[in-house]
Amino acid sequence: MYRIRFHGRGGQGMKTASRILGKAFFLEGYEVQDAPRYGAERRGAPMFAYVRASKEQINERGIIRHPGLVVVADESLIAVPAAGVMQALRSDSILLINSMEKTKLWQDRLNFKGRIIALTQSPSGKGWDEMRFIGAICAGGAARLAGVIQETTLTLAINEELAHLGSDVVQTNLEMALTAFNELKNDTGIVKEGKPVRADDYRPPSWIELSWEDPKLSAPAIHAAATSEKLITGQWRTMRPVIDYSRCNRCWWLCSTFCPDGAIHLDKERYPQIDYNHCKGCLICLAQCPPHAVSAVAEPVAEAQKREGE
């Protein structure tokens, strides 16, 4: 049985990814389950979706415990304990991460024995712009790694699952999914089917007795201020606000007052500076700047400009 888990944030399309992959397995003659799981149902919150596929009847229910493949759309989730990305991975599990970082770095970082594949810079090398299509990209990658899904089947599944979004959207998603599908050609079929779990095989967990501890020690207390700044919400952005300092008249820092995320501070000369690690790209600053000094640049374009500048 194939057991595959997709991790992302609400709004990133992991439910769609699981539906596309599930449909593709189904069209290949598999019995399939696919379901999303939300912690807090809100855009940006960690969630996951999973797919089981088997030629035999599937008796398992509930969330997947030992996935053969884990696909991560948003690398920032790996460090979030509540997201459970690394939960119950085995040394024969495969981890596919959509990441700007190289595979080697993830291997060092995670101390994980299994195979890690980083979809560096996303399939076409264009960067974050494709976050909008990341659901299809992840489904395409997973289909290739499973190895039993033909390109025509994947195409059909995407057409059916995304039909309600209109043909243009379907077309772009299809291109993205197939780029990922082709990119991973050398790894066709590396995901192994897991054995079915039988009730007879169930062993109760070996509990570890924890003795009573003073709540002052055992309660999950946070001892530092504003630790949320460790989370890089800048990755949510598809458009980047850019300030044209020749136009900014250093007004009464309206952009900084209105920015919901507190991502704009004033420098010594009282010019506003945007903290791109945390700016989510809502573009309120653009809408509210009186002299229209803020413009929006698509992330991949901004990234390319930055690289050229360096």
Next chain:
Amino acid sequence: MISAFQRLKDLPSSHILGSGTPMCAGCGGLEALHEIYDIIGEKNVIVNAAGCMTLLSIYPFTPFRGSWLYTAMASAPAGAQGVRDALDILQKKGEIDTAEDLEVLVLTGDGSANGMGLSSTSAAIDRNLDFFYVCYDNEGYGNTGQQYSAATPHAARTATSRGVHGYPGYKKDLFAIWAAHRPEYVATAVGAEPLDLARKIEKAKKMKGPRLIIVLSPCPTGWGYDPQESVEIGRLAVKTGIWPLKEYEDGKVVHTKISRPRLPVEEYLSRQERFQHLFRPQRDEQLLAEIQNRVDAYWQAIEGR
């Protein structure tokens, strides 16, 4: 008392609420919270009922600089009582210095404030609990997918009012309900009017006893509009007269910003997906007129014309 906030230039130019929170991009509630936190400061314990803002603090991450306590939806004001008592006892025992005293600040959504949490709020005001209450009003159960709450406006489409006329009920007048308890201070505000908001927080901060504030919180996710319009939508709520900015003090209600002339309510409604059924496929003249008339009647009673 002359406010320190006379012009926009008087607003804080640096911010103390941490970035990196999981709130949606363009969240009007988060915008208001960071404006409030800048003025109220970090010397407080926040008591937070379940809702979008509980996700601000997910161990080990928090945007706050002080303590934070999570309670069930109905009981944040009761939690605040416990924290207040604990602080008082610690001071009495001399375990903390009076200079180390903290303000207790309840933070809940409208669902909690208008519904499950209303009786515990009422009781806390009755006991004259010394606390601050900030209700961020996104007019629905935002965290669970925008079902209607008792603060949902008439005709708004929500996940649980999907019919052709939207939500059949009327937004509860929480300001009037709170004020009827005759607490120290009650106010309404919106992040899009930061000066008005700053003055109210500044004033309430100097008082003792129950001080409650409802902040309209435009919600791109639940209301259906582009995140960059959050401030504009909040401003239109004030300019159309839909969201009156006011405060209650010493038995009197004073309106702190009166829009003249008032814009037609349509200018606010038509920009949000949750009211689109009032405009498409055809205009629902009857409902639009009803909403306009209610707003006009409110202001007529206030302005006597």
